[in-house]
Amino acid sequence: xxxxxxxxxxxxxxxxxxxxxxxxxxxxxxxxxxxxxxxxxxxxxxxxxxxxxxxxxxxxxxxxxxxxxxxxxxxxxxxxxxxxxxxxxxxxxxxxxxxxxxxxxxxxxxxxxxxxxxxxxxxxxxxxxxxxxxxxxxxxxxxxxxxxxxxxxxxxxxxxxxxxxxxxxxxxxxxxxxxxxxxxxxxxxxxxxxxxxxxxxxxxxxxxxxxxxxxxxxxxxxxxxxxxxxxxxxxxxxxxxxxxxxxxxxxxxxxxxxxxx
Numbered sequence: 001x002x003x004x005x006x007x008x009x010x011x012x013x014x015x016x017x018x019x020x021x022x023x024x025x026x027x028x029x030x031x032x033x034x035x036x037x038x039x040x041x042x043x044x045x046x047x048x049x050x051x052x053x054x055x056x057x058x059x060x061x062x063x064x065x066x067x068x069x070x071x072x073x074x075x076x077x078x079x080x081x082x083x084x085x086x087x088x089x090x091x092x093x094x095x096x097x098x099x100x101x102x103x104x105x106x107x108x109x110x111x112x113x114x115x116x117x118x119x120x121x122x123x124x125x126x127x128x129x130x131x132x133x134x135x136x137x138x139x140x141x142x143x144x145x146x147x148x149x150x151x152x153x154x155x156x157x158x159x160x161x162x163x164x165x166x167x168x169x170x171x172x173x174x175x176x177x178x179x180x181x182x183x184x185x186x187x188x189x190x191x192x193x194x195x196x197x198x199x200x201x202x203x204x205x206x207x208x209x210x211x212x213x214x215x216x217x218x219x220x221x222x223x224x225x226x227x228x229x230x231x232x233x234x235x236x237x238x239x240x241x242x243x244x245x246x247x248x249x250x251x252x253x254x255x256x257x258x259x260x261x
Contacts, residue, residue, distance in 0.1 A: 030061075031068035039073055043083035051087045062091045063098050070102040077103050078113045085118040092118040097128030100140075107133040112143035119147070123154035130162035137163055138188050145184035152184045166191055 030049065037045045046065045053061040062084065069080045077099040085092035096114040100107040111129045115122045126144045130137045137159060144155050156174055160167050169191040173182035 030064045031071060034065070034068050034072055039076070042069060042073065042076060043080045046080045047083040047087035050084055050091055058088065058091055059094055062088075062094045066095050066098040067102065070099065074103050074106075077106055078109045081110050082113040082117050085114045085121070089118040089121055092121045093124035093128040096125045097132045100129045101132035104133045104136070107136050108139040108143040111140045112147045115144040115147035115151070119151055122148045122151035123158040126155050126158035127162045130159060134163055137166075138191075141184055141188060150181075152181045155184055156182060156187060 033049060034042055034045055046069055049065050050058055050062050065084075066077070066080065070077055081092070081095045081099050084095040092114050096110050099110045103110075107129055111125055114125045114129075118125070122144055126141060129140050133140065141155055141159055145152055148155075153174065156170050160170050160174075170187060173187045176182060
């Protein structure tokens with residue numbers, strides 16, 4: 001249904017769509033719709049495609065629209081997410097999470113824009129973006145806290161949800177008096193991820209393996225010190241006997257020559 005809707009919208013745009021008619025055969029319909037408008041109008045068009053979709057289909061359409069926008073103009077993703085958050089606030093977290101996964105380097109900016117426009121969705125936005133880019137959870141949470149200072153508790157709860165390894169560090173702050181909301185920057189400064197936590201529990205400055213993958217938890221000794229080399233065990237042959245010092249004689253310098261008769 002969402003594909004049919006996108007095609008109908010593209011057809012109603014008139015001559016602008018005809019300019020791309022020869023080249024649109026293999027391009028998804030949502031991307032076709034976004035290509036029929038100037039770059040400056042893409043964010044508004046993206047939000048329109050989602051808003052006009054059926055409520056039950058909006059999650060899927062949001063993912064499709066953000067993915068298509070990223071393919072056309074990755075730099076515009078924060079603006080696209082902001083436009084979606086303004087028109088359809090319930091889709092702000094899905095849009096932000098999808099955009100952050102496609103463009104991890106823009107994760108903090110995406111979280112900031114989405115939270116600024118839809119502060120009531122701050123918790124869900126932080127959860128979605130941190131799950132997409134867990135290694136940047138501090139930047140993401142700080143950006144969201146700056147955009148929505150009154151949502152500090154929701155932001156910290158979102159970090160707990162997205163990154164279970166941070167729970168022991170965040171819980172004491174959340175357990176404080178209700179009339180004194182915790183400071184997100186202060187809590188982030190005090191966070192020390194628990195040993196053995198999952199990838200989502202690692203901070204941005206955690207040890208990295210070749211290729212950029214974080215080292216999860218405490219590595220086995222074989223990974224930190226290397227294997228210990230030792231010769232294979234060879235059992236002693238024959239039957240063990242006691243040696244009588246009185247009858248054993250003197251051992252010549254250099255040892256006995258057992259090869260001699």
